[in-house]
Amino acid sequence: MKLNELPQTNWRLASRAQRMNPSFIREILKVTERPGIISFAGGLPSPKTFPVAAFQEACAKVLRDDGQAALQYAASEGYGPLREMVAAMLPWQVDPAQVLITTGSQQGLDLVAKVLVDAGSRILVETPTYLGALQAFAPMEPEVIGVASDAGGLDLDDLSRQATDARFLYVLPNFQNPTGRTMSEDRRAALSQRAAALGLPIVEDNPYGELWFDAAPPPPLTSRNPEGCVYLGSFSKVLAPSLRLGFMVAPAALYPKLLQAKQAADLHTPGFNQRVAAEVMKESFLARHVPAIRSLYKSQRDAMLAALAREMQGLSLEWNAPDGGMFLWARLPQGMDAIELLPKAVAQGVAFVPGAPFYAQQADSRSLRLSFVTATVEQIDAGIAALAASIRAYARE
């Protein structure tokens, strides 16, 4: 039989695979890669912040001093010295034995869902929330409930109404993706108490917490109740995302199961990357490096706020002023839809991410996310002017 005469293979997709969708953002990123487009769309850190020289030196040193071990299979928990560094970095008492090094914090979301979610389980998220978390949770076939949220974070009364039987609450208290908002100290204290009273576990995701501009945000929720929370952290925004290095801090009740899930998923996080990152970070590297990221991002946020104030006059666009992180959240005038605006903006040479995909349930179709970190100040000025022109053109239709 020739190849093209073989009977057709019957590939049958699992129901979980049918719940997987291409990321809306990745689709948009393809558009923004066209030459000449100024992109406020991606969630990419500024490549200017990547410490290339430090990595070059650290790679050479790891290979020279420890090459064979660095290239061998390794423990699923992660590289010991890196786990110790993570524990020491965090602002509450953490035993390195509670730290699990993950292949990006994105893997932490996947492992949490695998270990805690059955088909039909309720999980609670903010409104809106991180799209990548919705994607990571979806294959476990949960019922995802968006808890009402305001500029300060979750509405605790709505949380209490929705919490019955929920497996966990997924929450981003610092410079949230997508809104850039931060939860106040009072709201954190109240949320921590409310969740404990409800017996509701918390999954706290904090990839942006170090990227504050004027003052550090209040302490993490996990520091208030370490046995009631899983904490997810990342090196993507303070070192480099291509390392795919993140971590979880898990209570004793959960750690062994998360470790088994990690083992099944990929045996361990690349040992070479872990050793190189640990080598780069020794001798307080981050204490010198992260302030430079903060001041770069702060100047870019300021440039975007100034450009918005200048260009959007008379347009009734609303926007917030995040105290850190990478994103700003805006809302179009009544009657406009950010998904409809996008092709008009791209035609003017600028891209952003419509807010709708970040909502677990009812979306606010007027909302959109603007990243202020990857474009230069000149591009921010030109891009916001182009965005204003596209909104004006849309308003005239």
Ligand code: PMP
């Ligand atoms: N959580 C949030 C809120 C994010 O914005 C991101 C990255 N976009 C991640 C997790 C995943 O980060 P990483 O896997 O690179 O650590």
